[in-house]
Amino acid sequence: MQFSRTLRLRTIGSVSILAVLLSGCATLPSSGPTGSQVMRGAKDPAAELKFEVVDLDGAAFKRLLAVQPAGRGVGQLASLSREGRVDRIAPGDALQVNIYEVGMTLFGASTQNVTGGIGAQMGVIQDATDASVRSQPLNVVTVAADGTIRLPYVGRLMVAGSTPYDVQRMIEQGLQGKSQSPQALVTVVNSPGNSIYILGDVTRTGRIPLTAARERLLDAVASAGGSKVSAADTVVRLSRGGQSAEMRLGDIRPGSSDDLTLLPGDRIELVVEPRSFSAFGATSKVSQVAFESPKLSLAEALARIGGPNDAQADPKAVFLFRYDAAAIAAGEPPMIYRLNLMKPESYIIAQNFPMQDKDLIYIANSASNPVSKFVAILNQLFAPLLTARILTDNNN
Structure with missing residues (x-):
């Protein structure tokens, strides 16, 4: 009777301890969910x-490969594509104006004799009394903030938005009746209005003038010396007309729709984002x-x-x-x-x-x-006690 009672108590105690141990497994620290x-x-x-x-699995993998990644993927910069020109004169541009005259000239006191000149080169017979063409280079003229320039004997001309050829015709028309067969040659020396700006993590930041060759985005990056780190870890942000888009430089292919033809006023920023x-x-x-x-x-x-x-x-x-x-x-x-x-x-x-x-x-x-962890903890706790018990029994 006494033995049965002792066995029953030990069984109840073992079950109670086991329940406590199992509940303890759920409270053990873990690195995350299962x-x-x-x-x-x-x-x-x-x-x-x-x-x-x-x-x-195989089916899901095939579907995922057919999906184009979003975010900074291909086609982001292409959304900013616009038509535009790079030969329009703008405020701040510097123009070199040369005026060519025949015979008696308005600028005779300071003209340079170009004997044979344009007429001789083209096989045109000049007036026997004066077979020379004289050119008058004027000082470099800067387009004012209101888009105009002012020239002697011509007056003020609105040149903003015009091409150099248009300005040449304006000058020639302004000199009609004042000079003999006037011809004008206008060259844009400096054009902030037809430039783009590049900044950020490039070798050389600053302003890059655009030319009739129609530079693209990657051309400008190359002109600036390229990115300071790998193209895959560089983000290109292009701002145009109040809108902006970005994508990784390594994803832009030369000549693609994302390799945009640049327009005046574009701002390019390169940012390192590993x-x-x-x-x-x-x-x-x-x-x-x-x-x-x-x-x-x-x-x-x-x-x-x-x-x-x-x-x-x-x-x-x-x-x-x-x-x-x-x-x-x-x-x-x-x-x-x-x-x-x-x-x-x-x-x-x-x-x-x-x-x-x-x-x-x-x-x-x-x-x-969790169970393995808890068993390991129990081993650490009770192994010393078990060892001591064994040693005590052996000594007795």
Whole structure:
């Protein structure tokens, strides 16, 4: 009777201790949720932030490859494409004006004799009394803020918005009846109005004049000495007409729609923004890792962080969290991609799945990990007592 009572008490005590131990497993510290907890969170109807989990299998991978990445992807700068000209005179431009006259001249006191001149070169027979053409180079004229210039014997001319050829005709018309066969030659010496500005993380910042060759965006970047870091880690921001767009320099292909033909007043800014991803969960350590290459696959990213930890990770629950601001603004939920590394095909998919800037890799804990931790703690607590008991029994 006494033995049965003692056995019953020991059984009740053992069950009570086991219940306490199991409840203690849930309160142990952990590096994050298990895979099943992540999946339950996606299906929770009461969750304030909804997200979607997509299994990275063969079918899903094919669909993802057909989708063009949003954000700073291809076509962002192309939206700013406009038609325009670079030969229009603007306030602040500096013009060199030369006036050519035949015979008696308005500027005779300071003219230079060009014997044979234009007429002789063109085979035209000049007046026998004076077979010379005289040219008068005027001082460089700066276009005023109101878009006008003022010339002797011509007066004030509105030249803003005109081409140099238009201004030549204005001057010639102004000299009609005052000079014999006047001809004008107008050259733009300096044109802030037909320039673009480049700044930021380039070798040489400043103003770049545009020419009739019609420079493109990459031409301007090359003229400025290029980016200070790799093109893949440099963001190009183009401002035009009150609008702006940006994309990574490495994504712009020469001659493409994003390699815009520049227009007067464009402002180009190059900003260094290194691409990186973060790693959490059952891995060697929580870390932020730079891409350090133009492209990075999911397999390469997992290799850089040491892959799943054998002692605590669940290889069937490797998650990639991706926050696409453009997609979310369009009403799409944040995406979480799940990779099952126990399937051989997953390694092929991981080799070809491209990482994006600020992606987050989370390797889930194994469901048995809390129990293993608790058993290890018990071993640390009771192993010294058991050793002491054994030694005491042996000494007796």
